[in-house]
Amino acid sequence: MKVLKFGGTSVGTPDNLRKVKDILAAGQPEKTVCVVSALGGVTNLLHACSDLAAVGDESYEASLAQIEARHLDTIKELIPVKSQSVIFSKIRILLNDLEDIMKGIYLIRELSPKTLDKVLSFGEILSSNIIVDFLNAEGLKTDLGDSRVLIKTDNIHNNANVDFASTNKNITDYIPTAANLVVCPGFVSSNAEGVTTTLGRGGSDYTAAIFAAALDADSFEIWTDVSGMMTSDPRQVAAAHPIEKLSFQEALELSHFGAKVIYPPTIQPVLDKKIPIKIKNTFAPEDAGTTICEDANGDKQFVKGLSSVSDIALLNLTGSGMVGVPKFSFRLFKALSEAKVNVIIITQASSEHSICVGIDKKDIEISQAAIAEEFQLELSLRKIDPLEVETGMAIVALVGDKMREHVGIGGQMFSALGENGISIKAIAQGSSERNITVVLEEKHLSKALNVLHESFFLSQRKRMNLFMIGIGNVGGTFIEQIKKQYNYLDEFENVDLRIVGIANSRQMLFDIDGIDLADWKGQLESKGEKMAPQVFVDKMVESNLRNSIFVDNTANAEIAGLYEGILRKSISVVTPNKIACASDYDTYVNLKSTAREYQAKFYYETNVGAGLPVLTTLGDLIKSGDKIQKIQAVLSGSLNFIFNSFKPGVKFVDVVKQAGVEGYTEPDPKIDLSGVDVMRKILILIRESGLKFELDDIVSESFIPAACMDTKTNDEFYASLEQHDEVFQKLVSDAEAKNCRLKVVATFDKGKASVGLQEIPKDHPFYILEGKDNIVLFYTNRYQDQPLVIKGAGAGAEVTASGIFADVMRIANS
Numbered sequence: 001m002k003v004l005k006f007g008g009t010s011v012g013t014p015d016n017l018r019k020v021k022d023i024l025a026a027g028q029p030e031k032t033v034c035v036v037s038a039l040g041g042v043t044n045l046l047h048a049c050s051d052l053a054a055v056g057d058e059s060y061e062a063s064l065a066q067i068e069a070r071h072l073d074t075i076k077e078l079i080p081v082k083s084q085s086v087i088f089s090k091i092r093i094l095l096n097d098l099e100d101i102m103k104g105i106y107l108i109r110e111l112s113p114k115t116l117d118k119v120l121s122f123g124e125i126l127s128s129n130i131i132v133d134f135l136n137a138e139g140l141k142t143d144l145g146d147s148r149v150l151i152k153t154d155n156i157h158n159n160a161n162v163d164f165a166s167t168n169k170n171i172t173d174y175i176p177t178a179a180n181l182v183v184c185p186g187f188v189s190s191n192a193e194g195v196t197t198t199l200g201r202g203g204s205d206y207t208a209a210i211f212a213a214a215l216d217a218d219s220f221e222i223w224t225d226v227s228g229m230m231t232s233d234p235r236q237v238a239a240a241h242p243i244e245k246l247s248f249q250e251a252l253e254l255s256h257f258g259a260k261v262i263y264p265p266t267i268q269p270v271l272d273k274k275i276p277i278k279i280k281n282t283f284a285p286e287d288a289g290t291t292i293c294e295d296a297n298g299d300k301q302f303v304k305g306l307s308s309v310s311d312i313a314l315l316n317l318t319g320s321g322m323v324g325v326p327k328f329s330f331r332l333f334k335a336l337s338e339a340k341v342n343v344i345i346i347t348q349a350s351s352e353h354s355i356c357v358g359i360d361k362k363d364i365e366i367s368q369a370a371i372a373e374e375f376q377l378e379l380s381l382r383k384i385d386p387l388e389v390e391t392g393m394a395i396v397a398l399v400g401d402k403m404r405e406h407v408g409i410g411g412q413m414f415s416a417l418g419e420n421g422i423s424i425k426a427i428a429q430g431s432s433e434r435n436i437t438v439v440l441e442e443k444h445l446s447k448a449l450n451v452l453h454e455s456f457f458l459s460q461r462k463r464m465n466l467f468m469i470g471i472g473n474v475g476g477t478f479i480e481q482i483k484k485q486y487n488y489l490d491e492f493e494n495v496d497l498r499i500v501g502i503a504n505s506r507q508m509l510f511d512i513d514g515i516d517l518a519d520w521k522g523q524l525e526s527k528g529e530k531m532a533p534q535v536f537v538d539k540m541v542e543s544n545l546r547n548s549i550f551v552d553n554t555a556n557a558e559i560a561g562l563y564e565g566i567l568r569k570s571i572s573v574v575t576p577n578k579i580a581c582a583s584d585y586d587t588y589v590n591l592k593s594t595a596r597e598y599q600a601k602f603y604y605e606t607n608v609g610a611g612l613p614v615l616t617t618l619g620d621l622i623k624s625g626d627k628i629q630k631i632q633a634v635l636s637g638s639l640n641f642i643f644n645s646f647k648p649g650v651k652f653v654d655v656v657k658q659a660g661v662e663g664y665t666e667p668d669p670k671i672d673l674s675g676v677d678v679m680r681k682i683l684i685l686i687r688e689s690g691l692k693f694e695l696d697d698i699v700s701e702s703f704i705p706a707a708c709m710d711t712k713t714n715d716e717f718y719a720s721l722e723q724h725d726e727v728f729q730k731l732v733s734d735a736e737a738k739n740c741r742l743k744v745v746a747t748f749d750k751g752k753a754s755v756g757l758q759e760i761p762k763d764h765p766f767y768i769l770e771g772k773d774n775i776v777l778f779y780t781n782r783y784q785d786q787p788l789v790i791k792g793a794g795a796g797a798e799v800t801a802s803g804i805f806a807d808v809m810r811i812a813n814s
């Protein structure tokens with residue numbers, strides 16, 4: 001024995017009704033009760049029609065005509081002509097009755113609850129009659145069970161209470177005598193005198209649940225237009241998916257907070273009898289749907305779903321006069337209940353200094369008035385403060401029976417929200433630990449649901465949203481690497497890496513769904529708007545996307561100056577730009593502590609050694625308790641390349657230019673040639689070792705003539721290098737005469753740092769450093785005699801972009 005219920009959409013059109021027939025036919029010959037709603041939209045039409053009639057508006061007749069046409073057209077389309085006459089006359093009789101009642105309402109201008117029940121009952125009576133004839137015409141022997149006769153209630157109209165003793169007897173007497181398939185109208189019932197009543201909100205579900213419980217059905221199926229209860233609201237969370245199994249309690253918790261598939265009071269009869277409920281999709285019957293049953297926790301998923309409610313207001317009642325005084329909360333809730341305000345969430349700190357409740361925003365004024373009246377005396381004596389009202393709030397709840405068996409779920413929830421800059425206004429968790437509820441600003445709702453969904457439904461993809469300023473040599477290469485790697489990350493890392501904003505010094509471009517990387521340059525040119533750094537940041541913040549990362553691929557101080565504000569919005573920063581970490585010590589420390597404070601990440605591995613793991617290695621040494629004694633390093637890829645390529649007969653300026661073409665130099669090559677780039681790098685290494693150090697503390701001897709440094713543009717600089725070529729030729733020939741090679745070496749030893757060009761002899765480990773390579777020797781307490789060595793390409797767009805990529809993925813995987 002099973003009981004099925006089909007809602008208004010499922011029976012809304014002839015095509016849909018054919019699907020319903022297929023579902024019912026597939027279940028035969030099992031004894032089946034099928035409860036149906038009115039054809040989709042008809043109940044609203046009946047309401048509208050009777051409201052118009054009650055105010056004497058003749059246009060009710062047009063609504064009536066619409067109702068008539070809906071039903072007659074359905075018959076014409078669904079039932080073969082030869083079988084139409086019987087059903088047409090039945091339906092016409094019913095429609096005439098409805099017309100008479102409407103006329104009566106129109107004439108006496110009155111719509112009592114009793115009459116409204118009579119009017120609304122026509123929706124289900126009409127649909128069930130048509131469906132029964134349709135099924136019979138299709139060869140499925142079907143009886144019509146009149147729920148008005150079977151379900152008996154008290155006299156309360158519009159929301160009647162069921163008399164279960166007589167109802168259960170009527171059902172168990174009738175159903176076994178009826179055909180294998182019985183269709184019954186939902187929602188309708190009658191009182192002891194046989195006057196029509198209705199069962200209120202969710203009435204058809206309730207009807208079906210009453211039948212299922214009375215008949216001890218093996219299963220109770222609710223057929224709707226979604227494939228089950230979803231892990232979250234699919235309009236907010238694209239990755240939401242149907243939940244396979246839920247316990248009764250989990251289903252109640254989820255449906256209480258917004259999952260509209262079932263309305264809890266209506267399923268109480270099946271809940272009492274522990275009859276499994278299946279939520280199935282009429283339009284995708286092959287989908288598994290959701291089973292709600294007693295033992296639903298065999299799987300490992302301890303958070304089953306996320307639910308949410310919008311349009312919440314928080315009321316905060318505070319005051320020193322509340323502490324330790326009994327009855328304050330009693331009076332608050334009494335006042336709200338007498339004002340018929342539904343309290344959705346309650347929190348009170350153990351200090352008893354404040355009570356906070358969440359209500360629907362429509363109830364704000366009535367609540368304020370009720371509270372002001374109740375606490376008039378305390379307010380005048382200033383024992384309590386004027387009521388604080390916070391609007392624009394939403395509720396998000398994690399639901400799952402098994403949450404109580406796992407430590408740290410609350411922590412995971414709060415960190416995920418905190419890391420995305422979402423502040424929590426109130427928290428509630430019952431001792432059942434089946435539900436952890438937070439109140440947050442409504443503007444963060446979608447972001448919060450997505451962040452939590454990603455955090456608790458691990459099989460789902462994590463979407464990362466990148467905002468990137470600087471799309472030159474390094475930035476452009478990084479975009480191309482993402483383009484190539486996108487599918488791999490999607491498939492093997494579950495990471496959906498999108499670039500949402502890009503900018504160069506002239507233009508910026510945004511696409512909230514991710515810029516199409518196939519032609520990002522063309523789109524920037526054709527659709528880009530004028531670049532303004534602060535506007536770029538504002539747009540990034542306003543877009544309020546989860547897992548946002550700001551990537552700075554410029555060498556620009558103004559852009560570096562934006563980091564603090566960005567971190568304060570809990571947006572992580574990744575950058576190869578050394579300016580921030582090599583500016584004054586306070587700025588460097590402040591950025592790191594701001595990142596910590598706002599739970600954002602600030603990663604700049606590529607500041608030293610490009611893609612080489614120099615900073616992470618140093619960080620691991622320091623975190624594990626090692627101490628740096630000495631650092632010796634070649635940290636400039638461009639200078640190493642230049643001195644490796646500078647041979648007799650070659651002009652120095654030509655190799656400098658070549659280093660630029662290869663993408664090794666800074667946008668301003670003087671930064672490399674002057675030694676400043678190396679000074680910045682050794683400074684960052686010293687700071688990362690835990691020492692307070694400034695750029696001015698580093699002794700640097702430039703090998704570039706002052707006149708070259710005095711130039712303004714790159715072209716002037718190159719011209720000046722050419723003029724001073726003999727200076728560079730002499731440096732090389734002097735070194736060669738001693739069998740040495742030239743390297744710019746950075747050293748930190750005994751608290752002192754220096755940078756300078758050195759003649760490196762053959763037996764030195766730096767001598768064989770090829771091409772654009774870097775080398776770093778860390779002498780530490782643990783690596784005293786043999787230093788820890790990191791060596792490899794230290795400049796170039798590909799390696800630098802891959803270092804930035806690694807930083808981004810560290811954030812994605814954190």
Ligand SMILES: NC(=O)C1=CN([C@@H]2O[C@H](COP(=O)(O)OP(=O)(O)OC[C@H]3O[C@@H](n4cnc5c(N)ncnc54)[C@H](O)[C@@H]3O)[C@@H](O)[C@H]2O)C=CC1
Nearest residue numbers: 470471472473474504505554555556576577667795796800
């Ligand atoms: N090339 C390399 O081997 C390595 C480079 N780096 C760092 O990577 C960064 C980028 O270097 P490249 O790509 O070679 O430079 P680039 O000159 O090729 O590109 C710089 C980009 O920044 C943009 N930009 C500059 N100022 C801007 C502003 N105010 N607003 C908006 N956009 C602005 C430019 O339009 C361009 O798109 C630099 O900080 C450099 O130190 C770090 C490690 C290695």
Ligand SMILES: N[C@@H](CC=O)C(=O)O
Nearest residue numbers: 636637638665666795
């Ligand atoms: N210009 C630098 C590369 C980036 O840090 C270098 O030459 O090493």
